[in-house]
Every structure is written in C-alpha cells, then in structure tokens.
Amino acid sequence: MKGIKFDFTNLFKPNVNSGVTEAEIDDYKEEITKIIENIFEEKPGFLDVPFTRKWTDSVLDIKNWVQKFESVVILGIGGSALGNQALQTALNPLNYNSMSKEERKSPKVFIIDNVDPDFVSSILDQINPKTTLFNVISKSGTTAEAMSNYLIARGLIDTYGLNPSKHLLFTTDPENGVLRKIAIEEDIRTLEIPQNVGGRFSVLTPVGLLSAMAGNIDIIDLFNGARDMQKILNNKNVWENPAALNALIHFILNKKGFSMSVMMPYSNRLYLLADWYRQLWAESIGKKVNLKGEVVNVGQTPIKALGATDQHSQVQLYNEGPNDKIITFLKLENFERDITIPSIHSDIEALKYLGGKKLSELLNTELTGTEYALVEHNRPNMKIIFPAINAYNIGQFLFMYEFSTAVMGSLLEINPYDQPGVELGKKVTYALMGRKGYEEMASDVNKKLSEKKKVII
Numbered sequence: 001m002k003g004i005k006f007d008f009t010n011l012f013k014p015n016v017n018s019g020v021t022e023a024e025i026d027d028y029k030e031e032i033t034k035i036i037e038n039i040f041e042e043k044p045g046f047l048d049v050p051f052t053r054k055w056t057d058s059v060l061d062i063k064n065w066v067q068k069f070e071s072v073v074i075l076g077i078g079g080s081a082l083g084n085q086a087l088q089t090a091l092n093p094l095n096y097n098s099m100s101k102e103e104r105k106s107p108k109v110f111i112i113d114n115v116d117p118d119f120v121s122s123i124l125d126q127i128n129p130k131t132t133l134f135n136v137i138s139k140s141g142t143t144a145e146a147m148s149n150y151l152i153a154r155g156l157i158d159t160y161g162l163n164p165s166k167h168l169l170f171t172t173d174p175e176n177g178v179l180r181k182i183a184i185e186e187d188i189r190t191l192e193i194p195q196n197v198g199g200r201f202s203v204l205t206p207v208g209l210l211s212a213m214a215g216n217i218d219i220i221d222l223f224n225g226a227r228d229m230q231k232i233l234n235n236k237n238v239w240e241n242p243a244a245l246n247a248l249i250h251f252i253l254n255k256k257g258f259s260m261s262v263m264m265p266y267s268n269r270l271y272l273l274a275d276w277y278r279q280l281w282a283e284s285i286g287k288k289v290n291l292k293g294e295v296v297n298v299g300q301t302p303i304k305a306l307g308a309t310d311q312h313s314q315v316q317l318y319n320e321g322p323n324d325k326i327i328t329f330l331k332l333e334n335f336e337r338d339i340t341i342p343s344i345h346s347d348i349e350a351l352k353y354l355g356g357k358k359l360s361e362l363l364n365t366e367l368t369g370t371e372y373a374l375v376e377h378n379r380p381n382m383k384i385i386f387p388a389i390n391a392y393n394i395g396q397f398l399f400m401y402e403f404s405t406a407v408m409g410s411l412l413e414i415n416p417y418d419q420p421g422v423e424l425g426k427k428v429t430y431a432l433m434g435r436k437g438y439e440e441m442a443s444d445v446n447k448k449l450s451e452k453k454k455v456i457i
C-alpha cells in the first residue's frame with residue numbers, strides 16, 4: 001500500500017464553478033516548466049536531502065545509544081519540532097507514550113515546543129532525568145524558547161549530578177551558534193542541520209530523523225518515499241506533476257481571492273501533518289516584498305481542521321461563509337485498527353443504520369458527505385489519498401509539499417526560504433528580557449508601549 005494519490009477533480013470547472021479551467025492551467029504550462037527546471041538547477045537545500053545518506057547514517061549510527069534511554073525529550077520550536085510531532089503522531093500509535101515498555105520496545109518520545117510553564121512542567125513530571133536523553137534542536141542556536149528549555153534541562157542534569165555529555169544531544173548548525181560552542185567545550189554529541197536547509201524544510205534531516213528513529217520509525221522508508229516523490233516531481237509537465245499542479249491551482253485561486261488554504265485530514269494520526277504544513281506554507285509564502293524588492297504583501301493563510309470533528313465546528317463557515325478557502329482533505333483508505341459499531345437498539349431507526357458498520361466506513365462516508373456538500377456550495381476542494389499510513393507514504397507527502405512550496409514561491413516571485421517577518425517580535429522579546437545589546441530597543445519599546453492610548457474594559 002505504497003504511494004499517495006492526488007485528486008484535483010473538485011478544483012476544476014465545471015465540477016466546481018469557482019474552480020479553475022484546463023485552459024488556465026495550460027496558460028502557465030511553459031512558466032511551470034521553467035520553474036521546475038530552475039528548482040532542479042538551483043537545488044535549494046531541501047531538494048537532495050532524501051538522496052543524502054549522511055543524514056540517515058548519522059542518526060542510525062547512534063541508535064544503540066539513543067534506544068537505551070527510557071525517554072527522549074525534544075527541545076525545539078517551529079521547524080525544529082513540528083515535523084517531529086507530525087512523524088510521531090502519524091507513525092506511532094496515538095497512545096505510544098502510555099504503552100508499556102515491552103509493547104513500545106523503544107523510548108518514550110516527548111516534544112517540548114513551547115515555554116508555557118504548565119506545559120513544560122507536565123512533561124518534566126513524566127520523565128526521570130537519569131534515564132532521559134534531551135535532544136536540543138535549534139538551527140540558529142539562539143531561539144529563546146529552545147534555549148530556555150535547554151537551560152531548564154541542563155539545570156535538571158546538573159541538579160541530579162549527571163554527566164551532561166551522557167544526557168544531551170544537540171542538533172544544530174555544523175559551524176555556528178551557541179550550541180555548537182557548548183558542544184565543543186563540553187564534549188556533547190551533535191547532529192548537523194545542513195546550512196542550506198531552513199527549519200521548516202528540515203524534517204528529513206537529523207532534526208526530524210533522530211526522534212523518529214528513537215520512536216522506532218522506519219527512517220529509511222521515509223527517505224525512500226521522499227526520494228521516489230522527487231523522481232515523480234522531476235517532470236516538467238504540470239499535468240503530471242502533483243506538486244506543481246497543486247501550487248499552480250492555489251496560485252490562480254489565490255489571485256481570485258481564495259486567501260485561505262485549509263488542510264483537513266480525516267484521520268487523527270494524520271492531523272499534525274496539517275500543523276507542519278501550516279508553518280511551511282505560512283512562513284514560506286507570506287511575504288511583504290517580492291524578489292525585485294517591491295512591496296506585494298502576498299500569502300495564503302493555512303488553516304488546519306480535523307474530520308469529522310470539525311464538521312461540527314468549521315464546515316458551516318466553509319459551506320456558507322465567504323468563498324475564499326481551498327480545502328485539502330487527507331483521506332486514509334485503510335486504517336490500522338477498526339471498530340465495528342454494535343447493533344444495539346435496532347428498533348430505533350436513528351441508530352439502526354449504524355449497527356454493524358465499521359467506524360472507518362462512517363468516517364470516510366462523512367468525508368464524502370462533506371466533499372459533496374462543498375461542491376454543492378461551489379467551494380473548491382481537493383483530496384490526497386493515503387492507501388495506508390506508513391513511513392514511505394509520509395515521506396512522499398512531506399517532500400511533495402516542500403516542492404510545492406518552492407513552486408508557489410516562484411509563481412509569486414518571492415523568496416520562500418527566508419522569514420524576515422518573525423524577527424521584530426523576537427528582538428523585542430530579547431530587549432524586554434534584558435539581552436545585552438538591545439538596551440536602546442528596550443527603551444524605545446517601553447516608551448511606545450507606555451504612550452499608547454489604552455482601551456481596556
């Protein structure tokens with residue numbers, strides 16, 4: 001059950017009148033060919049990651065050491081955590097951490113991707129530092145959230161009188177940053193994040209691979225899927241290239257006012273892929289200036305929703321609210337487990353039809369129902385079909401979206417690999433938290449904040 005499929009049917013006229021026409025796609029045929037050629041020529045960092053054995057090898061080389069721990073705790077944020085969460089949720093049982101050691105056969109995996117003290121404490125309560133490996137992940141080695149959580153972990157290690165080099169693993173830039181410096185000084189093991197791969201494109205580097213390996217996920221098959229997808233995408237014909245067609249349709253519809261992209265998996269295990277996608281699409285595509293330096297303020301807001309849960313929360317809006325969303329369903333054909341609904345109360349018609357049916361059938365029928373309703377309401381939507389959840393198919397999915405993001409960036413004529421818009425907020429935090437060198441900014445910020453006309457009720 002290897003190989004995901006892309007169903008674009010409901011993005012096209014006349015199936016959905018607000019969709020695109022074949023002629024509109026053909027108008028961009030040559031441009032797309034050039035864009036794909038350029039991507040393969042320019043080789044943005046993510047492109048060859050699945051062809052670089054160094055990344056899987058560097059992680060598998062330390063498998064025995066990592067697997068001896070009771071718990072592995074990831075400390076990172078954004079691209080240094082979202083892929084890890086998506087992989088664990090998709091490829092391990094949803095109750096993985098609460099399974100017995102014998103059932104799991106590998107360490108528990110926790111991901112601390114925030115500095116909410118209630119959240120951090122709740123995870124620290126579940127681990128014993130003596131049997132824990134803390135994997136600090138930060139490309140820059142300066143991110144306040146990852147660094148403060150490192151300091152907390154380090155405090156625990158020191159308090160317990162443990163040897164830091166036996167309980168810490170840093171995943172960071174090969175040359176720069178404070179983590180690299182500490183690692184050299186204190187002989188702490190490190191894994192490299194390739195310099196030319198940005199955080200949100202780094203799930204298939206040691207950033208995502210270490211925790212995946214710790215959780216016994218088949219990282220080789222993850223790579224096989226990504227590699228095979230790269231081969232599929234090395235096709236200059238937009239009609240045969242799912243990543244290019246996906247980007248192009250999102251681009252054309254974006255220009256017509258479809259400013260939001262909803263990803264709606266009908267599977268709890270696939271749900272966090274939508275979280276990973278949100279960062280990828282938002283940080284890559286949401287830009288103030290284009291490559292010529294002109295102010296363009298482009299972007300498409302990625303939203304996550306879960307089927308069937310959000311049918312009872314969001315779908316009213318999707319069907320009847322502003323027609324500005326493209327919905328991408330993730331459909332799972334074969335669930336690993338299933339439950340037959342018992343035939344009880346068969347004298348009550350409102351319950352009788354459910355008896356004897358599988359939950360998987362109900363869930364996928366609900367997807368069909370939502371899809372049908374969206375079409376009836378003239379709302380463009382598409383579907384990515386997973387025959388099953390396995391590392392190969394997830395690898396395909398991740399790579400397809402990385403490539404699609406690169407194509408979308410080219411269509412919008414922006415740089416999809418930077419994120420200047422997150423800098424100001426980070427700097428203000430440094431300033432207000434008293435970081436050296438930010439004194440002037442701190443006084444400017446405090447002045448502006450105090451001069452504000454307050455409206456607090």
Ligand SMILES: O=P(O)(O)OC[C@H]1O[C@](O)(CO)[C@@H](O)[C@@H]1O
Nearest residue numbers: 078079080138139140143199422
């Ligand atoms: O790995 P780092 O450098 O700690 O960065 C974490 C995240 O912060 C950002 O730089 C900005 O939010 C993301 O692009 C990145 O994934």
